[in-house]
Amino acid sequence: MPDMSLIEAIRDAMDTEMGLDERVIVLGEDVGLHGGVFRATDGLQKKYGESRVIDTPLAELLIAGVAIGAAANGLRPVAEMQFADFSHPAFDQIVSDAARWRYRTNGLQNLPLVIRMPYGAGIHGALYHSQSVEAFYAHVPGLRVVTPSTPYDAKGMLIAAIRDPDPVIFLEHKKAYRLIRGEVPIGDYTVPLDRARVAREGSDLSVFAYGLMLHHCLEAAGALAQEGVSVEVVDLRALAPLDHDAILSSARKTGKALVVHEDNKTLGLGAEVAALIVEEAFEWLDGPVVRVATPDLPAMPYNHGQETWALPNVAKITAAMRDLAAY
């Protein structure tokens, strides 16, 4: 089985599905001739032509609006926002329209579209190339919001997202693009868009994470295993809707829950996971539900020392796990 990076798996997903389904088109800034600033769409225009891989003007609202219209008229658009930080002009199109299309037509019309966005920090991106945006979109019923942490999941979930009849916000951690590698099957396969994944089984505490943080948590869990603490690591993957069953069954199993995300702490996804666990698994809990997150900064500082200070890392996660295990 080929070994691929996250970005290669994402590209492979689009290539695979474009080959199988002529309705699939790709649009965004620099996605065509240039192959995308991260090379996510490298080679696709050469293979599938300019009519299906479209270099758009510099206009995120337009990218979303055109994707919506094309999806409404029978295509399967995969739109790219060059950075999640730049998606905000498209927020109106996504939230006012895409998210509500099926609902407001009483189920008679739907929009099978995917909007891919690189997100996340740790690459000297500072305020406007590092943001986590999942909380904004996960708050809107009618959108699926997913983020794969492995190349296997990236390809399978992106194919599933393209095939899904509803809008999917597909978040890709940009630091993980080349950093995370794994085995990826040849050909098409899907991974569900609404299921979390137990990345490591454990019994003393559960940690819920996604994206690059998932890998930090696995490393921290490995360290704690040396100290005799058994940590269950759950890759949320599905941020909206959340996999309530997986979250609750793990929390009930271990009795202790930790949520780790790169987004700011206040009103980040961790708040929702924590509320869910406390509301529906209270009697199983042997300790508080704790969150490890970036403090409430308007955005990530450029200075390396400051960025490193701000972000969750293996050391902070390990310490939090240790404290919770000892509670």
Place this chain on the structure above:
Amino acid sequence: MSELELDLRHAHRLMLLARTIDEREWMLNRQGKIPFVVSCQGQEATQVGMALALRPGVDHVLPYYRDLGMVLALGMTPVEVFLNLFAKADDPNSGGRQMPNHWAHVRLRIYSHSSPVATQIPQATGVALASRIKGEDAVTLVTFGEGASSKGDFHEALNFAAIHKLPVIFACENNRYAISVPQVKQMAIANVADRASGYGIHGEIVDGQDLLAVLKATERAVDRARAGDGPTLLEAKTYRLVPHTSDDDDRRYRAREEVAEWKKRDPILLFKNLLIDRGLWDEPQDQALRQEIFDQVSQAQAAAEAAPDPVPDKALDHVLSS
């Protein structure tokens, strides 16, 4: 379509139907039966004229909330309109979920739209892009007011459609007011269509009270699109004879004299006179038709009022497909 081919009396009937339903809506609003009315009075010739240039169910239409005349001309029935106004379960536009006049109809290829204005304009560009990619013989028509042309959505949509010469007609129903804001406060230029050259597309201005002029201009735009010659920015100069909605009081921002002047150019009056001038019509026929439509509208209202409401806990249905 030549004027001989067009059934002028059918066009007149459609405008009268729109006006009669419209007047009934206001009455129902005053009776407390419909909480919200957004009216098309004064814009019937623009809306019906544009619709008659299209092939319903083949061409794609993205109307805005004032387009009662347009959707009726495309084939939405009076019952369907009343189901929408009464927020009934069988309302084909939204099952009672949206405010009135947020049109959507699968068979008629009317695309669902929001309340934030102008979001439908880049979506229309996307619909037309899909037509091009699929190789389908269909044009896309999107309507909006002159106020919507101030939004970035408008700019971005026209720019992209121009680059790719997409088969889309951007049809502005310039009724001179965006709620209370007159055109002089909305833009520095005299005509929305003047912007067309800025995008590199064809722009055209038409008298929106003249149904035949609107029809012909729209047909030219359709032909242009189908020939692969790209988009048109078509501006119909028209007038909103009534307030923005039933929650608006237009006495606060415009003089009664101005409204009275425009009433002299009521498109239905103008068209009736045209029919009479051509020897195709007379007053007794007009009265008879008005009575017939009045009865038709009453029947449609009754049928819709008697239809079932949505089940309350079904409000959770259709958030996602599963």
